[in-house]
Amino acid sequence: MQRVALLTSGGDAPGMNACIRAVVRKAVYHGLEVIGIKRGFNGFIEADMEPMNLSSVADIVQRGGTILRTARSDQFLTPEGRAKAYENTKRFGIQGLIVIGGDGSFRGARSFYLEHNLPVVGVPATIDNDIPGTNQTIGFDTAVNTAIEAINKIRDTATSHERAFIIEVMGRHSGFIALAAGLAGGAESILIPERPFSYDEICEKLLRGFRRGKLHSIIVVAEGASGGLEVGRKIKESTGIDTKVTILGHLQRGGSPSAADRILASRLGARAVELLMNGATKMMVGVSKGEIAAVNLDDALTQAKTIDVEMYHLANILSL
Template identity: 70%
Template sequence: MQRIGVLTSGGDASGMNSCIRAVVRKAIYHGLEIIGIRRGYSGFIDADMGPMNLGSVADIIGRGGTVLHTARSERFMTKEGRAQVMENVQRFGIQGLVVIGGDGSFTGARLLHQEYGLPIIGVPGTIDNDISGTDYTIGFDTAVNNVVDAINKIRDTATSHERTFVIEVMGRNSGNIALAAGLAGGAESIIIPEIPFNIDDICQKLLSGIKRGKLHSIILVAEGAASGLDIGKEIKQKIGFDTKVTILGHLQRGGTPTSFDRILASRLGAKAVELLMAGETNKMVGIKAGEILATDLNDVIGKPVTINKDMYDLARILSI
């Protein structure tokens, strides 16, 4: 193998740049040429790509987002779109591909492998931490820290005004961000899609807190479980509490990646290059119990990720 490509696809996640840097420099260290593909599969179709060198990834390890940019592509999901991608694979002499993204990105990569035999390795990059085969995805830790920082700031206002605040966080259909940030931020209630909730129980907990002298409460809601605005309205209707709602939105995605995400991204990116050099394909690199390992994409794509119920129970106990 002499030349490989790298792209980022789907939603951006802090740490993607750290991963791109690792892929590029690891490849060059081993004498490989590297092609950076911009705007994901959309750019792959349009041949928006070119060679990268050591300088291409200088000073990006601490930057959020992705210097290769990212996009979603409906064209790629057609056979004609993928055929155009393979024309560009031949045109640029790409012999292997590293795809940094989530479940949808891996589905696209697997199609290139199945239909054309292109060697591909996936690297999990998504703030949602909803990919099977890895304990953590690139960007999750940074997103959790962003949410915890927001909780800390909102709590100051909640205390000053003696109010209940509902904070809605991202995560798609996963409650991992809400659970981790809720435990770390001391939220009084955590609402996630994996565990049914009862609004009356939440209201009763708020009333109990007031009786023991509690001046404020923070309720964290995962977007996949409920609307923060709806939860806020229900609380006000049922018990009359002055409830404010904050929807953090894309604020959670950006910003300087944490040291954890930088290290994780660097290790996973380097391992992806090693696997391609070893002739491996249709695999995803991940981390399990601190060890970097490879999992067949067929055992990753579409597989559900279970929530840590012990962590949820602990958060509930500690918020009494």
């Protein structure tokens, strides 16, 4: 292994730059050359890539987003698109590929390996934290802290006006952000795609709280469970309580990554380089029981990551 390439793909996540930095500097430390591919798999197909060195990744560990940019590529979903990308690996002498991204990015990387036998290692980076084979993904901690900061500020105004506030967070197919932010933020109800919920129970809990003198109520909803506006409308119709809705949206993707995300990204990026150097071909790096682990991409893409049910029940108990 003499030359490796890396790209970021799919939705951006805080900590991607810290991971890029770790990959480049770990590779340079071991005498490898590094090619940075811009705009994800689109750049791979279009040969939008250039050499990277120590200076390329200076002063980026604290920055959100990704200096390599990211994009979704319909063309890479086709064998013809992946064949064009493979021609560029020969043109640039690329012997291994590191893909920083989420589920869709890993599926593309796996298909590319199966068709062209280029060693690939995936690094899980998504605020949704929905990748099997790792306890946590790059960007999740920062996104949760962004939601917590919003909840804290909204709680102040909710108390002042004696209202119920609904806060919609990201999570089309998973409720990891909503559950973590709801528990840490003391939400009265947490609505996630993985668990059924009853509007009657939500409304009764709200009314019970106001009857005993509570000055406000916070409900956190993952976008995949229901729209925040719809939740607010139904609660107001059923209870008469004045409701306000805040949709955090892409605010959760941005911002300087937390210390936890910077450390996680650095550890995973460095380990990805080591795996390629040691002959790995179709792997993903992750965290298991506090240790960096290597997982076969097949396993990561065929299993399902489930929420912590005990944590969900605890949040309900503490919100009585």
